[in-house]
Amino acid sequence: MDLSIALTFPSITTKPSPSHLLLSRPLFPSSSPGRSLLSTRNPSSSRHNHRTPRQRLRRRVSAAVDDDDGGFVLEDVPHLSDFLPNLPLYPNPLEKSQAYAIVKQTFVGQEDAVAQTVVVHKGSPRGVHFRRAGPREKVYFKPDEVRACVVTCGGLCPGINTVIREIVCGLNYMYGVDDILGIVGGYRGFYSKNTVKLTPKVVNDIHKRGGTSLLTSRGGHDTIKIVDSIQDRGINQVYIIGGDGTQKGAALIHEEVEKRGMKVAVAGIPKTIDNDIAVIDKSFGFDTAVEEAQRAINAAHVEVECVENGVGVVKLMGRYSGFIAMHATLASRDVDCCLIPESPFYLEGQGGLFQFIESRMKENGHVVIVIAEGAGQEFVAQSIHDVNQKDASGNRLLLDVGLWLSHKIKVWSTSFISFIAIACDDIDPTYMIRAIPSNASDNIYCTLLAQSAVHGAMAGYTGFTVGPVNGKHAYIPIAVSDPSRALSLP
Ligand SMILES: Nc1ncnc2c1ncn2[C@@H]1O[C@H](COP(=O)(O)OP(=O)(O)O)[C@@H](O)[C@H]1O
Ligand SMILES: O=P(O)(O)OC[C@H]1O[C@](O)(COP(=O)(O)O)[C@@H](O)[C@@H]1O
């Protein structure tokens, strides 16, 4: 984790005291407050020249590769000055902040970039880089001009409340912003619900609770209605916390805002319990989820140890990815077999799951199997007719692979190997895991993500998500963080 910019904030009940800011390496002095020297942005771009984020990225990438700079590629994020060229700049209020008084260099240099690949060969191109996250010397918003809003969308994940809290506290304590609105109930809340006012006092304790204090929903993304609402309410910073679907929606909002020439910064904070957002090292809440998943594995292990020939099947979340299942398995050491969507499996015959269970049973007397919810969906589909149901966001509804597998093992054990009487437990802790509050390390991580988002929006960046890349927090164009649209870069 990038602790180079680690700020701690006191509780609202105490007076803000000097915070700690640790810089892991010296920062270069910024030569110009506006665009960076290494920017690959085309200065002729204007609000009349509209391209999709993907087209813009491709253009930037090829522009950078053409330069004679050792193959250095900057995957740059959009900036408000791209389509509003004459925006005024202001000194960053952090310049005078007590919290930053103890450090030599408060601001991230304009040239600072984070490498996507750190394992390289001598002579290989320098490769893809992202802008380093953190406070800039000049900002594009005066504190009393800011009207920010925060929205949470998609499924729950430990740590959402911490991110909300730290956006609000970060805006208020670091930049003196006190006009912050909560959008209630996900994207549709922009046009169908009243907002709530968010202050450090209102959000003071929410990080101790699971879920999202702003409520969430699936479906309901209507770009025009959402941007109309942003315009009508005079909002100029939009913080969007959500997963892959949410970030696609955020990209559309950013495009529409740019099309209308509005001075509105759109910042995404990637949320996914499944850990399936591209580029970033890890999503928030993941450590908490893995820790909690182990409790379920432990329960299964206790159960199977206490009966003769016990088999425990633990289903964990992971739509298209087995990160939680795999990490919980590696951490627990009690799991005999972990089934994930990335690696196909089969039940019968040589090398099949049944053969494995049989051999482990003979060796050890019991078996614990962890299965990610997205694994083996093709098998479950064969036994169920209505397989193409979708949720309100358009995500395919998954079939219960845990129940299916337990059933198959029960049938197999009675029909084919009469000498083994298998007790099969299907443990499904999925919703219990994602509903808990984040643990200590996730709380720190959520704080860094929230503060990076605030620094980025204040600095005029837009259409970006934040997250650590090789341990350093960076600004990533929304389109690149989308696994289905991730570019294959040269
Ligand atoms: N392709 C898309 N374009 C625009 N909005 C989308 C898209 N996919 C999902 N959304 C919106 O994002 C929100 C959350 O999406 P969902 O897939 O449910 O969760 P998550 O963001 O956690 O993946 C929903 O309000 C949904 O309407
Ligand atoms: O919340 P729902 O609609 O029951 O959907 C369950 C799905 O939500 C998740 O917990 C999170 O999915 P998202 O990240 O897409 O919101 C998945 O792991 C799971 O498949």
Ligand SMILES: [Mg+2]
């Ligand atoms: Mg999703």
